[in-house]
Each structure stands twice: as C-alpha cells, then as structure tokens.
Amino acid sequence: MDRRTFLAATSAAVFSGTWGARALAQAAVDPKTRLVLADQGELVRVLLEASGERKTLDFDLQLPNFAGGPAIFEAMRAGALDIAYVGDTPPIQARAAGTLLPIVATISRQLSTxxxxxxxxxxxxxxxxxxxxxxxxxxxxxxxxxxxxxxxxxxxxxxxxxxxxxxxxxxxxxxxxxxxxxxxxxxxxxxxxxxxxxxxxxxxxxxxxLLPGVSYIYARPEVLADPRRSAAIRAFVGALVRAGKWSNAHQEQWGKAYYTDFQRLDPQSTAAILASQSPLVFQTSREAVADHQKLIDILYAAGSIKQRLDATQSFTDAYDAVIAAQR
CATH class of the missing domain: 3.40.190.10 (Periplasmic binding protein-like II)
Structure with a gap:
C-alpha cells in the first residue's frame, strides 16, 4: 500500500471511529477482547494498579514494556501492538515516514519531564x-x-x-x-x-x-476500526484519565508506588521529584492541537522532517467525550 492509499484508508478508519463513538458510548466491553498497549518505564501499569483502575477493566489488557518511541513504532508497523504510550515526537516522525497513527488521548504537564x-x-x-x-x-x-x-x-x-x-x-x-x-x-x-x-x-x-511535557496514546487505524477493540480503548482511556486524576490528588501515594517501591528511590528523592513536577492534564483532540503544531514546526524548522504537517490531522476525536467526562 503506497502512502496516499494508506492515508486515505486511515482517514476512513478515523472517521469510522469517530462515528462509532456514539454507538459505543454505553456499550459494555466484550471480556474476550485483547488489547495490547506499549508501556514505557511501566508507568501506565503502575498507575493503573496503584489507583485501583486496573480492576475496572474487564478485558485482556496486556502492557509490554518498551524503551522509547522508535522501538514502539517498529512494533506498531509490524502489527504487534494495538495502542501505545509515547512521548511528544513519535506520532510526528511516524507521519513524516508516511504512517498515520492517530492520537486518541493527550497527557500534558506544564513543565517538561x-x-x-x-x-x-x-x-x-x-x-x-x-x-x-x-x-x-x-x-x-x-x-x-x-x-x-x-x-x-x-x-x-x-x-x-x-x-x-x-x-x-x-x-x-x-x-x-x-x-x-x-x-x-x-x-x-x-x-x-x-x-x-x-x-x-x-x-x-x-x-x-522550553516546552510543556506532552505524552500521547496513539493507535493503529485498523484497531480504531474494530468495534470490540475501539470499545476497549474507550474503557482504557476512561480508566487512565481517572488514574491520572487520582495521582494528582494523592501525590504521596503515587510517589511511593512508582518512585519508591517500583523505581527503588529513597523517600527524599521521591519527594524531590514530586515537588518538581506539575499536575497531569488530560486534553481533548481540539485542546491538544496547538502544542502539537508547535512541536511539528520546531522539527520542520530544524530540518528533521521535510514537510510541515497539519497537526489537526494527527488526532481522532472519537474518545474526546470520555476524556471530558472523566477528568
């Protein structure tokens, strides 16, 4: 499939996901559904478990751990992953390479991580x-x-x-x-x-x-077009937003779970990290466009990508309603 055909198919899949949002809003997730999400630093896993939100997901959620966006991108292209937790640049580099992996949720901090x-x-x-x-x-x-x-x-x-x-x-x-x-x-x-x-x-x-701290959840178009996995993504996004909200309200518990217990830092170091961080903010696709465009423009001006991309085309709004409702 050439780049033009791929992007056309992707746009159709994203539209299908957006339209399907209304139908799936109240639908229960089939417990037989398997969703494979690429984690980094096991952050998503620990966050879901520490907040208690992992128990709300009644389907097979797998969280293989990866070291960085490039490795995740290769696994996505191979079809080994459904969705992924990545930093701010991987979705842009994927698009620049001719592969649109739509962003389904944006996680932001005022200060960069x-x-x-x-x-x-x-x-x-x-x-x-x-x-x-x-x-x-x-x-x-x-x-x-x-x-x-x-x-x-x-x-x-x-x-x-x-x-x-x-x-x-x-x-x-x-x-x-x-x-x-x-x-x-x-x-x-x-x-x-x-x-x-x-x-x-x-x-x-x-x-x-320099920049806000931005991370994304992005997905393969084929997954967004699958009603069962799209429903599972909806449930996951809702759980992730609630978990992030919990971490903002319970910083000491979150810090102990992730930095002290999992990362093996002493309590003083954990406290210093928490003090240096700004709260997690979950953004809808429309809210996230401006920062995403700024990142695109920085990479384009530096010659790291050859085309100035339109940030609005990086997102699907299929999960905006659940983000807005749960944050």
Missing amino acids: YRLVSRPGLVIDTLAQLKGKRISYIEGSGRQVFLIEALSRAGLTLKDIEPVALRIADLPDAIRSSAIDVAVLNEPYVTRLAKQVGATPVRDPVERQ
Whole structure:
C-alpha cells in the first residue's frame, strides 16, 4: 500500500471511529477482547494498579514494556501492538515516514519531564554552553525536539554539537562514565544520577521553560476500526484519565508506588521529584492541537522532517467525550 492509499484508508478508519463513538458510548466491553498497549518505564501499569483502575477493566489488557518511541513504532508497523504510550515526537516522525497513527488521548504537564543532564564534573550554566559538547539524544523520540528547542533558544543548531548515537537504555551509564557530556533524560534517572555520581541538570532557568511535557496514546487505524477493540480503548482511556486524576490528588501515594517501591528511590528523592513536577492534564483532540503544531514546526524548522504537517490531522476525536467526562 503506497502512502496516499494508506492515508486515505486511515482517514476512513478515523472517521469510522469517530462515528462509532456514539454507538459505543454505553456499550459494555466484550471480556474476550485483547488489547495490547506499549508501556514505557511501566508507568501506565503502575498507575493503573496503584489507583485501583486496573480492576475496572474487564478485558485482556496486556502492557509490554518498551524503551522509547522508535522501538514502539517498529512494533506498531509490524502489527504487534494495538495502542501505545509515547512521548511528544513519535506520532510526528511516524507521519513524516508516511504512517498515520492517530492520537486518541493527550497527557500534558506544564513543565517538561525531560531535563538536560551533564556528566559528573561538568557544570553548564547557560544553554549557550552546550556548543561543542558531546550530546546524546534519540532521533524519533521526545528527547529530540527538546534538545532542538534548547539549542534554538541559545542560537544554536544540531550542527553546533557533537551528537553521539546511543540507545535510551545506555544513556544513564554514558553519563556515569563520562562517555558523553550531556544527555536528555527524564525521571527517575535525573534524580538518581544526581545522587549517585553528581550529575547535574543545566542550570539555565530557560531549560525548565522550553516546552510543556506532552505524552500521547496513539493507535493503529485498523484497531480504531474494530468495534470490540475501539470499545476497549474507550474503557482504557476512561480508566487512565481517572488514574491520572487520582495521582494528582494523592501525590504521596503515587510517589511511593512508582518512585519508591517500583523505581527503588529513597523517600527524599521521591519527594524531590514530586515537588518538581506539575499536575497531569488530560486534553481533548481540539485542546491538544496547538502544542502539537508547535512541536511539528520546531522539527520542520530544524530540518528533521521535510514537510510541515497539519497537526489537526494527527488526532481522532472519537474518545474526546470520555476524556471530558472523566477528568
């Protein structure tokens, strides 16, 4: 199937999902339905379990864990996954590659979950000091657009740094061993590396104002067109929104469940992470378009994608009603 045919079929599938939203709104999910969702850092699994929302899902929800958006994208293209929890860049890179994986839900924080972290012994006070540094980021992941924006704020581009290609799983060890100067990391690695080896986030206050923290749930069009799995997605999205709302209201319980018990951080580190985070906000497709377009424009201006995409075409509104009702 060529790109034009694929996108036409995708648009039909998304329309079908939108139309089907009304019919499925009150429908019970068939307990025999199997839904495979790609998790990262087992965040979705722990959130659903800690909040008690996993028990509300009366179908076979499987949550294989992945390290980063590129690996998830390959699994999606192979048909091994139905939906996925990803960062802000993977849906854009997928579209740029000719594969539209519609976004069904958007999870946002006012402050980005990414930080620019320097190796032990290297203190970076301003974004301009990134020039010439050995920096690792993962192309096709949310780390990419975060670094591009950080460089842009300092009048720099990717050509002004020495990029080092690494897997996401290798980034913490690369910082520990000083194999690189800077990495784009998220928690719990930012706090863990600061405590273990003295790695430090870039001190420039602009670094915390670069971008909001955005994550998406996206799906294969074939899954959206399947009434049984679409109904299961609806139930999952409702449970995820309620779980996120619970985590906002019960920060200490959430922090203990995820950062202390699962990630094995001490309570003081957990408290520091929670204090640095802003609340989760669940957005409908219309509400999420502006930030998504900004991300597209950043990647396009940097030459990382060849076409300026229309953000409105990245979303399906089939699950907006449940997001609005449960948040």
